[in-house]
Amino acid sequence: MQRRRFLQQFGIFGSGIFSPTFLQVLLSRKCYASSPKELKADVVIIGAGLGGCAAALAACRNGARVILTEPTDWIGGQISQQAVPPDEHQWIESFGRTQSYAQLRTLIRSYYKQHYPLTSKAQQIANLNPGNGSVSRICHEPKVGIAALQSMLAPEISRGQLTLLLNTHPLRACQTGDRIETVTCQLLGSDKPVTLHAQYFIDASEEGDLLPLTGTEYVLGAESQAETNEPHAPEHANPANIQAFTHCFAIDHLEGEDHTIERPAMYDFWNNHVPPLTPAWSGKILSLFYSYPRTLKPKTLSFVPCGRETAPPKTKSLNLWLYRRMIDRNNFTPGSYASDITVVNWPQNDYMQGNITDVSPAEREQHINAAKQLSLSLLYWLQTEAPRPDGKQGWKGLRLRKDIVGTEDGLAKYPYIRESRRIRAEFTIKEQDLTYSERLKEMGKDHKPLLAKPFADSVGIGYYHLDLHPSTGGDNYIDMGSVPFQIPMGAMIPQRVENLIPACKNVGTTHISNGCYRLHPVEWSIGEAAGALCAHAITQKTTPRQIRNDQRQLQDFQTTLTKQGIELEWSKLS
Numbered sequence: 010m011q012r013r014r015f016l017q018q019f020g021i022f023g024s025g026i027f028s029p030t031f032l033q034v035l036l037s038r039k040c041y042a043s044s045p046k047e048l049k050a051d052v053v054i055i056g057a058g059l060g061g062c063a064a065a066l067a068a069c070r071n072g073a074r075v076i077l078t079e080p081t082d083w084i085g086g087q088i089s090q091q092a093v094p095p096d097e098h099q100w101i102e103s104f105g106r107t108q109s110y111a112q113l114r115t116l117i118r119s120y121y122k123q124h125y126p127l128t129s130k131a132q133q134i135a136n137l138n139p140g141n142g143s144v145s146r147i148c149h150e151p152k153v154g155i156a157a158l159q160s161m162l163a164p165e166i167s168r169g170q171l172t173l174l175l176n177t178h179p180l181r182a183c184q185t186g187d188r189i190e191t192v193t194c195q196l197l198g199s200d201k202p203v204t205l206h207a208q209y210f211i212d213a214s215e216e217g218d219l220l221p222l223t224g225t226e227y228v229l230g231a232e233s234q235a236e237t238n239e240p241h242a243p244e245h246a247n248p249a250n251i252q253a254f255t256h257c258f259a260i261d262h263l264e265g266e267d268h269t270i271e272r273p274a275m276y277d278f279w280n281n282h283v284p285p286l287t288p289a290w291s292g293k294i295l296s297l298f299y300s301y302p303r304t305l306k307p308k309t310l311s312f313v314p315c316g317r318e319t320a321p322p323k324t325k326s327l328n329l330w331l332y333r334r335m336i337d338r339n340n341f342t343p344g345s346y347a348s349d350i351t352v353v354n355w356p357q358n359d360y361m362q363g364n365i366t367d368v369s370p371a372e373r374e375q376h377i378n379a380a381k382q383l384s385l386s387l388l389y390w391l392q393t394e395a396p397r398p399d400g401k402q403g404w405k406g407l408r409l410r411k412d413i414v415g416t417e418d419g420l421a422k423y424p425y426i427r428e429s430r431r432i433r434a435e436f437t438i439k440e441q442d443l444t445y446s447e448r449l450k451e452m453g454k455d456h457k458p459l460l461a462k463p464f465a466d467s468v469g470i471g472y473y474h475l476d477l478h479p480s481t482g483g484d485n486y487i488d489m490g491s492v493p494f495q496i497p498m499g500a501m502i503p504q505r506v507e508n509l510i511p512a513c514k515n516v517g518t519t520h521i522s523n524g525c526y527r528l529h530p531v532e533w534s535i536g537e538a539a540g541a542l543c544a545h546a547i548t549q550k551t552t553p554r555q556i557r558n559d560q561r562q563l564q565d566f567q568t569t570l571t572k573q574g575i576e577l578e579w580s581k582l583s
Contacts (some may be wrong), residue, residue, distance in 0.1 A: 013296045046203050051206040053192060055179050058086020059529055060513030060536030061213030062158050066109060067540030069165040070573065076205055078177040078194055081422050083415065086215065087529055088154035090259040090422040092352050092414050094333055095529040098260055098472040101146065102136055104581040105470060108574025110533045116157035117149050117445050131340040140335035148335045150413060154189065182222045187507045207544035213512035215423065215535055216366045216429030220515065225506045226290040226433040229367055231520040239440040240519050241487055249281045250482025251366065252521070253354065253359035256420045257385040259413035261348035262314030264553040267406040275382035276389055281556050284361055286485040293389045297579055299356040302476070302488035312395055314404055315349050329355055349465045350410060355423060358384045361479050368431065381420055423574055427527055434517025435557070436499025443525055444475055458582040461494035467494040467577040468538035468570060471531035478526040491525050493579045496535055498557045510538040541570060574582035
């Protein structure tokens with residue numbers, strides 16, 4: 010077999026899709042159970058988003074054999090299948106992230122420098138931002154994120170430490186008492202499901218899929234103020250009150266051409282829709298107005314492709330074209346790109362009409378289709394009706410980039426999920442533990458740096474402002490300042506189940522505190538801690554619960570994390 014073909018089949022190049030033949034090889038390897046429909050490992054990870062990939066790397070690094078499953082054909086979660094460039098804090102280039110997350114970012118930049126026709130000026134930029142998007146210091150294309158992740162996972166796959174199963178969905182689980190014995194999954198194109206055996210199971214899925222399958226106690230939606238004592242919690246709990254999800258898409262713009270899509274079936278509905286929120290939304294959802302998250306007052310936005318000036322400087326309106334731009338054509342040699350490429354993940358395509366978690370399959374499909382119609386309607390509105398600085402309407406040259414997201418309809422492979430099922434944990438992180446206003450009351454104005462509530466069982470750190478998008482329960486934005494925080498191990502330990510560990514936004518947060526813990530580098534840190542914790546428990550013949558609640562074991566594990574490049578406190582803040 011030619012080397013390049015082998016690497017492509019192995020998932021090193023391109024989208025990372027394993028061939029059916031290679032999957033069958035994985036299923037029949039002699040190191041697993043005699044039946045080709047059963048696989049064994051030390052750790053099984055469900056979901057290969059950022060948390061799942063980080064968990065796999067950490068578990069392998071600490072000696073565990075790992076099976077990693079992914080429901081789509083792309084690993085990477087937020088940065089790939091959901092097409093969301095990283096949302097990160099202002100210190101991310103220097104500290105406040107794990108060593109492996111820093112490596113991921115370096116690999117993404119290196120990929121552009123090695124394989125793309127960058128200008129000599131762009132080649133010299135140490136912290137290259139391929140898209141120069143305003144939301145992130147490293148706005149990039151989904152497939153480059155996949156390539157970087159694949160290069161990190163490839164050595165573990167090659168030496169037999171890691172098995173990756175794409176297009177694989179969990180179906181059911183088998184438990185004995187408080188322990189999970191197996192998780193059975195369905196592989197796309199396979200006639201029979203595969204049963205996965207492990208000592209530990211990590212839930213790194215986008216919606217906490219393992220929690221209901223294993224009977225693990227969990228929370229969904231908003232808790233009541235009586236339960237959490239959070240200042241912004243509602244009077245009554247509402248499990249159906251969940252942050253909006255979004256179907257993102259990528260576009261470029263070719264001046265003088267007409268790429269107008271077919272009028273979406275639900276366009277009339279969405280073109281006249283005013284989100285029924287409290288406090289009130291700014292007007293119709295398809296417009297260049299939205300409710301500014303901090304004040305909830307109407308705020309004007311602008312949209313002009315390719316970064317041209319939009320309006321007099323006095324308006325100070327954000328040009329949405331630049332917001333999540335993943336390719337800035339000025340970074341590349343002339344003629345390489347006819348246009349910038351940007352991702353549409355805006356307030357205007359946040360879907361607030363219903364949930365897709367813990368509902369019937371029919372209802373789930375209904376809301377997913379309606380959310381897709383919203384995104385397509387937004388594109389059609391931009392092409393035909395959006396106001397332009399020159400007084401005209403619409404940008405017919407906007408082209409849906411199906412190749413960027415790898416789908417036939419041009420929408421991301423998976424919806425961008427902001428809120429998941431969350432375990433009922435030994436410890437639950439609450440709003441008052443991390444908001445600026447509450448910590449200021451606690452610590453006083455002279456305390457610098459102002460940090461979140463400290464946790465003796467910290468397994469990582471993170472920072473993002475508390476950002477809740479409008480919800481399906483009718484809440485407008487809940488957005489407030491927060492302070493740098495830690496990730497407590499107690500939020501990763503279920504109250505009852507002994508061998509399931511969450512690895513992303515399904516940790517023990519609340520509906521409100523989730524707004525800080527759901528972003529890219531934090532998810533990675535949670536996942537990395539989860540993988541290391543499971544491997545450590547195996548090698549030390551103990552359990553995660555015992556590690557957390559025994560001072561000597563906790564210190565031993567934290568020392569291991571520190572040696573592996575995981576910061577446990579914000580010691581570098583002055």
